[in-house]
Structure formats: structure tokens, C-alpha cells
Amino acid sequence: MGLRRMVYVIIKELSPSADEVIIVTSSLMKDMTSKTDMYRANAIRVLCRITDGTLLTQIERYLKQAIVDKNPVVASAALVSGIHLLQTNPEIVKRWSNEVQEAVQSRAALVQFHALALLHQIRQNDRLAVNKLVSSLTRGSVRSPLAQCLLIRYTSQVIRESTNDTQTGDRPFYDFLEGCLRHKAEMVIFEAARAITELNGVTSRELTPAITVLQLFLSSSKPVLRFAAVRTLNKVAMSHPTAVTNCNIDMESLISDQNRSIATLAITTLLKTGNESSVDRLMKQITNFMSDIADEFKIVVVDAIRSLCLKFPLKHRSLMNFLSNILREEGGFEYKKAIVDSIVILIRDIPEAKESGLLHLCEFIEDCEFTYLSTQILHFLGIEGPKTSDPSKYIRYIYNRVHLENATVRAGAVSTLAKFGAMVDGLKPRIFVLLRRCLFDNDDEVRDRATLYLNTLGGDGAVVETDEGVKEFLFGSLDVPLVNLENSLKNYDPSEKAFDINSVPKDVKIQPLAEKKATSKKPTGLGAPPPGPPSTVDAYEKLLSSIPEFASFGKLFKSSAPVELTEAETEYAVNVVKHIFDGHVVFQYNCSNTIPEQLLENVTVIVDASEAEEFAEVYSKPLRQLPYDSPGQTFVAFEKPEGVSAVGKFSNMLRFIVKEVDPSTGEVEDDGVEDEYQLEDLELVAADYMLKVGVSNFRNAWESMGVDFEHVDEYGLGPRDSLAEAVNAVINLLGMQPCEGTEVVPPNSRSHTCLLSGVYIGNVKVLVRLQFGLDGPKDVAMKLAVRSEDETVSDAIHEIVASG
Amino acid sequence: ELCPTIKNILLLDSEGKRIAVKYYSDDWPTNAAKEAFEKAVFTKTQKTNARTEAEITMFDNYIVVYKFVQDLHFFVTGGENENEIILATVLQGFFDAVGLLLRGTEDKKEALENLDLILLCLDEIVDGGIILETDANVIAGKVDSHSMDAGAPLSEQTITQALATAREHLTRSLLK
Secondary structure, eight states, X not given: OHHHHHHHHHHHHHOOOTTTTHHHHHHHHHHHTOSOHHHHHHHHHHHHHHOOHHHHHHHXXXXXXXXXXXXXXXXXXXXXXXXXXXXXXXXXXXXXXXXHHHHHTOSSHHHHHHHHHHHHHHHTTOHHHHHHHHHHHHHSOOOSHHHHHHHHHHHHHHHHHHTTSOOOSSOTTHHHHHHHTTOSSHHHHHHHHHHHHXXXXXXXXXXXXXXXXXXXXXXXXXXXXHHHHHHHHHHHHHHOHHHHGGGHHHHHHHTTOSSHHHHXXXXXXXXXXXXXXXXXXXXXXXXHHHTTSOHHHHHHHHHHHHHHHHHOGGGHHHHHHHHHHHHHSSOOHHHHHHHHHXXXXXXXXXXXXXXXXXXXXXXXXTTOOOHHHHHHHHHHHHHHGXXXXXXXXXXXXXXXXXXXXXXXXXXXXXXXXXXXXXXXGGGHHHHHHHHHHHTTOSSHHHHHHHHHHHHHHOTTSOSOOOOHHHHHHHHOOOSSOHHHHHHHHHHOOOSSSOOOGGGSOOOOOOOOOOOOOTTOOOOOOSSOOOOOSOOHHHHHHHHHHTSGGGGGGOSOOEEOOOEEOSOTTOSEEEEEEEEEOSSEXXXXXXXXXXXXXXXXXXXXXXXXXXXXXXXXXXEEEOEEEEOBTOOEEEEEEEEOOTTOOOOEEEEEEEEEEEEEBOTTTOOBOSOOEEEEEEOOOEEEOGGGGEEOOOOSOHHHHHHHHOSTTOEEEEEEEEEOSOHHHHHHHHHHHHTOEEOTTTTOOOXXXXXEEEEEEEEETTTEEEEEEEEEEEETTTEEEEEEEEEESOHHHHHHHHHHHHHO | OOSXXXXXXXXEETTSOEEEEEEOSTTSOSHHHHHHHHHHHHHHHTTSOOSSSXXXXXXXXXXXXXXXXXXXXXXXXXXXXXXXXXXXXXXXXXXXXXXXXXTTOXXXXXXXXXXXXXXHHHHHHEETTXXXXXXXXXXXXXXXXXXXXXXXXXXXXXXXXXXXXXXXXXXXXXXX
């Protein structure tokens, strides 16, 4: 009866707990063994939704029977319920393995699909079992497209996890994936193509068949296929732009696609794969296109244009013109902000674009409706304008703002004028005149600022050198984090004692460097790159640049992974991150105090660098307080000869003042005792100066690098455990990225070629070709060929191996 | 998890109001959140023509495939990494099954009068986010087999009457 079914649906919707529906469960349990298949199937689904552990054991017998029932609807119902139950009662569901295994062999298409899903979930922690499952099914028969898609996903997982083991040279199961590209069902073809594009370190050769298939989808009449294909190709274009260029013609016709999502994806892909000559043509097409799409798509395109400009800096004129034109058209705040941000980045990174870029921005603020943008641009002008060859031409634009705009913008303009006056001595007289006029402004802030700057710039407008202190005032940044300053000011009680800015704590609370969950709701937009590895580099850069003493070290080249300096389960846990700059290294010691009864103060690390002669300590930043369970950092910076990859061993001693704490009240004793704690030594090795950067096509890169700075030599590595062990040892010694899966050594081989790539300090690209051979039973011989952009680097690589 | 997951299936009318919806994910915990999503997805797709072929769009990190017929708007939503073609297959199954169940008259009035069939249909396509069936004939068959029973076929009763009868049934069996 249909009524019964409706009741089932409603029970599921209400999801009462098992004790609330004890009356209904008996009726449902009767239905579970009823002759009518539909009742059985649906009763199972309802029961499993409302069941608890005890009830489940009672009905387990029936569920196991249902899984292997002849009727596919019943079997599917039980299997799907099993998948849900795995979340709450995994031990019970795992007992059904045998039945589920049998169901995987079912001839009914969807039963196999559901059984496969359940079996994989049951076994997912057992890598070997998953491997076996995938192996048997890729050879067996899979009866539904959905099951095939599942299998493709599991296969990809197995491939991902197997590159760590030493397996066959050619990627395992690749042939299976490639074969799926010829399946009847479109969902399978697409799933396989996508899986191939997402393989780790995929080569152009592996990509080709997948891209061919996706290219066909681009011209399908079904929007879903076009969208799926163009979205996947867009992602591929980020890492392998050359592989996608064949599709450019099809992409260009998609620019006019009815579906605006497809059109935008097509444009951003073309922007990534385009070469320098096609840029002008693309710009023309995009100009027409921009008026058709909504703001959110426009922002995506703007970001892509910026990346394109950074890739082809010579094209900055036409791209900058394009950005400036769209800036003048209609658009919302976010959109215009994106354009302004892009122009600012281009000005900063492409020196030739600075003058025209600044002018474009000036023209924009003449007519800008958003105060935020105007002030941001004025601030930027203040920093960049004075450095140009003819700063005076910007003065007119800035001063006009003082006349024509609202108070906020006027105040910003006054500050900018002052900056020009401070940096460009020749302009001082004119600036003084302008600032004096600002003294009569309506708004207090504007008048105050004008007065302040007139006084600090000093003099009477003569053309004199500005005092360093004044420059520091105008341009320098606050020594303390704003948040702390705000808090201190709030806590300050107005009294006889003036507010002391030195009392503001300078420590920044470090955010835990957690990876953003994939389910985060922050919109990434259409063309955004997939979330990559956690941006620890950015976090470290921010952290280090917030410490004023390190600000002069320049750009951070590389930060190592944390190295433990204490054993597990010790009172104080310390690990160190080695930050490498051009002429300095900074050791960041992350410390944790695991003793609730102690509070450590003034924590520093005393470093003995006697076995690292090329290093001289320049600064040590102590950690003021290290309470229980609240990790903190202390830093020690060393100077080293620039451009040299100096190595050495550093022994470390943790020194601090320890104060007793009453854990129940949190009270701290006043007196403390000085103490020391020995840490393990840390080593700075050559591999620390090497960044692991892969290349997708090693051969092309090798050829284009040229032989000018090639250095080839042969080494005997002596007796080794195995060829694979020798290969791994050298890879770790050099710290470079293995390419095209060449770190995997086939078992029982007597020789192996390994391709490595990386970037050495000084931003030198390095490529290494290693040829290993077994010389006799255990001895390994190695031929090392290095190509790089710098002779000294090539030699350095050989040095590393020779001494390693 | 690697299993293809459906986040929701929506059937809205030509003004964006609900006819039948089912959510399979916690991404929209309150009714207000659900209605906001429905409004957003409806507004975004309103002006497009999704009558001949299924259309597709992406927003808020979700992929939505949709198809319209007369004044009925069908939507299926998945996560941003889902296989779009699988979503389209589910959409097609739902779309065609409803067509079969409404016996060719695919408009809002007919849908509301057969709401129970549509709800059962939704129940037979996806269970807790996992795809149960994609073939429209099979889906419609599973739904129809219940209404071909003794007594007035369900399509003649409205949902409230059906619930009333069901409640009566339940009480009777409790008192046994």
C-alpha cells in the first residue's frame, strides 16, 4: 500500500530515536521479512535510519541475508543502509564483509555499485586490501557506469599511494584509466580523463589521450559536457599550459557560449595558455565579452589578465590599457578593487609599467566613487610617486583631490602631498604652498594633518634635505602590532604618567598553521586554483617580516620543515625551522612547556657555532613568556657570506628563568631561578639551500638549459643495501625534486636513471641527471650530469655529492 | 569520501517557490538557510534557457545542474569536485520519472496534486546522499507499484488525507 510507503518516508523524515518508536519497529521488523520485496527494501531503509546498536544486532541476521537477496532493490537497500551505518556502528557493519564481497560479484548493475562503495569503506584503512580489490575489478567485469566511476576513483587513490613504494617504472593502472577513455558511458570517459589530469607529477605523454577526449567534449551540444571539459582543462592549464594549447581553437569558439560560466572558463583558460603573439587578439575578443558577464566573472577574468601580464611583461602596455579601460566603465566595488589591486601588483613587479600605471590610477581617482579605493590609491601614490623620474606630474592630480573630494579623501591627499615633499627636495617649496592652503579646510582632520606635516617637514619650504627622522615618521611602520596597541590604549588609564608606547607587547600571537578544510565556505570563484599545500611559506614570511630586525634580510628563500631537537615526552619540547635568506639564516625555535607547575620567562637559545665558522650571530630574539601548554617562538639570526651555501653544525642550549606556578590558582611566584636545558644539535646542509621545484617536461627543460654550465662526473658509491636505497640517499642529499616518477626504482633492475630538478639559492634553476649502475653484487656506481644557469652552482652540486 | 554524493534535489515553481525539495547534507542547517539557497539558485538560473538540454552552473562552491519544463524547475546540487555528468544523470532520472508519473501533464498544478508521488520518487532516487537509481523507468515503476493497490489509488487522494489514513493505520496496529 502506498500509504505504508508514505509512513516510511515520514518516519525517516522525523528520525525519532529507537526508544521512541519501539512500537513501530516491531511492525517494521515484520515488514522486513515480508513477501513483498518493496516492503522489505523500504523497511530496511527505515529501520537502519532509526536504529541503535542493540536493535541493530537483533536485525543483523536479516540485513546480511538482504545483502545477498536475489531482488536487487532489497540488496541495494541493505547495502546503502550499511554505508550509512558505518558511521555509527562500524564494528557491526564490518562483520558483513563476506556478504558484501559476494554482492560485489552481483550481476545486477547497481548492486555491484553499492557493494563496491561499502566494501571500499570497510577496507579503506587497509591499503593492501584496497589494492587487491582494485586489481581484481580492473581485470573483471564492471556492470554499471556508476561502479566504473567508483573504480576509477579508487584506482587513482591506489596510484597516489603507491608512488611511495618501489613498484614498476610505468605508473601502475595507467592502462586501465586510459582504457576507460573509450568506455560507452560519458560519465566514465569524463571521470577517467579527469583522474588522469589529476595524477601526481603527470607527464605530457600521459596527459595526451585525456586531453584529446576532453577536447571532443568541448564541442558537444550538451552544456554539461562542455562545462565539465572546460573546467578540467582550465585546471590542467595551470600546471601544463602547453598540453592544452591544442584546444585553443575550440576554446575560442566557446567565448560566445550561451552559458556564461563556460565562456568565462574558456577565456581564463586561453589567458593561461596563450602565448605572447595571441595576447593582442585575445584582448580584443575579451573587450566585447566583458560587457556581457556579471561582476563575479569579471573579477576572475581580471585575475587571469594580471597573471598573464606577469608572464609576458613586455605586453604590459596593452594589458594595462585594457585594465584601465574597464576600470572606467560601470562596475561594483569588489570588481573595481580587483582591478586596482591588479594594477598595483603590475606596477610593483614590472618596472617599465610603473609610469603608465601610476598615470592610469591618477586618472581613475579623478572620477572614482569609492572613497576606500581613492584613499588606497593616494597612499600608494605617496610611496611610489616620489621614486619616479618626474614626480611633479602627479602633484596636480593629488592636489585636485584636496579641492574636490570628501574629507577622508582630502586627508589622504594631504598625507600624500607630505610624502612627496619629504622625498623630493626639489618639490618642497610647492608642497609647502599647497599644504598651507590646506590649513583653511573645513574638516579638522585635514587641517590637523596639514599643520602636522608643515611642522615636521620643517624649515620654511626651502629646498633642503629632509631629516631622516621625518622620513621615518612619514614612511616607517609602527613597531608594534596594531591589535596590541589598541588593547593597550584601551587599558590605559589617563593619569599623570603619559602613555608609554614601549609598554605595548610586541609579540604577535602566531595562528596555528592549519590547513584550510576543503569544506570551507570561502568562495573561491570559477577560475581559482584548487587549494594547494598549506601556505606555510606565506605564514613564515609574514611572521619573519613582522620582526623589524629581520626585515632587512630580504626575500625568504626557503624554510625547512620543523626538525625536532628534543626527544618525545620530555619536559620542554623544542623543534627548529631553518629560514634561509641570501646573506642570513634565521633559526626559529618553536618551544612548548609541558609542565603545568612552571612558567618560563626570557627564553632564549644559546647557540654554539664553533663548528660553523662561516656564520656570525647577529641577533637573538627572546621569548618573553612560555606558560604551560601555550607554544611560543624564539629566534636566533646568523650572518653568512652572501651567495655561498655555507654549512655547519650548531649546538643548542635552551636558557630561561623558571618560576613556580600553582596550577590550581594560576598564581606565579615572584622569584625565579635561572636554568638551562640541553637541546640536540642542528645541522645546516647543502640540501637546505635547494628548493624542490619540479618540471613537467624534463627533456625540454634539459635541452633548453644548454651545455654551457654542464658538469659531468662519475662517482663510486661503494657497497649499498640496494639500488633503490642508493637512489634515495642521493635524492635526499641533494634535496631536489624527482621528476616524471623517476624516483621509483623497478625491483631487480641493475641500472636506473633518475631525473631531478630544483632551484638553488640565488634563484638558479638546476637540473640533474643521475645514472646509477650496479657494479658487481653490491657496489653502486653513479654518473652525475648537472646543468644549471650558473657554473658555480653546477660545481657546488658535485661538491655536495663528493663530500656527502 | 570517494562515493558520488548528492547534496540536494529541488523542484521549484516558476516563481522560485518550493514544490518538493529534499536535502541530503548539513550545509544548510536551518530552514532559513535552505530557503536562501533556493532563492539564490533560482535567481541565478531564471534567465537561462534550460528546456532543451540540461544546463549547469556553479556558485558558492557548489555545482548545480538544472532543467525546466513548463512552470517546473528541477535542480540537482553537488559539491564542487563532483563529476558533473553523474549529477546530470541523476537530474535526468528525476526529470523523466516525474514526467512518467504525471502522465505527460508536467505542470505545477498536476505536480501539487500528485505531491505524494513526487515525494516517493525523490525517496527512490537518493538515500542519504547516495544514488539509489538513475533509470527513470525503474524509479517510476517503484513508485507506481505502491499506488496500484486496493482502495483508491493514491493519486486520487491529497497528501493530508493520506497522512490521516496512515495515522489511523498506525493507531490501529498499536492497539492490536
